[in-house]
Amino acid sequence: MSRRRNPSPGADPGLEWVRWLYVEYGYTVHQRCLRRLGSVPEADDALHDVFTRVLRHRASFHGERPLAWLIRISDRVCYDRWRRRGAEERPIDQSLYERVASGQDVDDVERAILIAQLAAGSSPPVREVGVLYYVEDMTQEEIASVLHCSRKSVRTRLAAFNRWVKKRISPSPGGVS
DSSP states (O other): OOOOOOOOOOOOOOHHHHHHHHHHHHHHHHHHHHHOOOOHHHHHHHHHHHHHHHHHGGGGGSSSSSSHHHHHHHHHHHHHHHHHHHSSSOOOOOHHHHHHHHTTOOOOOHHHHHHHHHHHSSSSSHHHHHHEEEEEEOOOHHHHHHHHHHHHHHHHHHHHHHHHHHHHHHHOOTTOO
């Protein structure tokens, strides 16, 4: 598969460059959003949001790899959507929780949904680290690099995430909360 030549963004990346980004990387960005959000309509909306941000902030592109820049933007868009979803705590899907707890295989979307349910109500920085670690299978070093923070901060947030999840799944009179 040969890629079309990247029209250099130059000093002021124009609409032609944004169009090129969409044609070249739109599918990849959409698939990443789909993996993170779990539904096609939500991934479609997220893709739209990503390219709206690209249009709005295209001058912030500083010659890095275009796909890396788009992935960073798409991650933020997905996290914003997760944050809005998690603004209200939702009940945990008991059957999904039991399948995961018993070691049964679940697909990536189901695992992401469970992590989102467990993380609901935690602070955004803590939730973000938990999602990157447990859903995206990133190492602590990779998370620190993506979030531009120290590994110690990642470790602290991951510990807070684990405490939050433990609190959510601790036995309550009606089972998992």
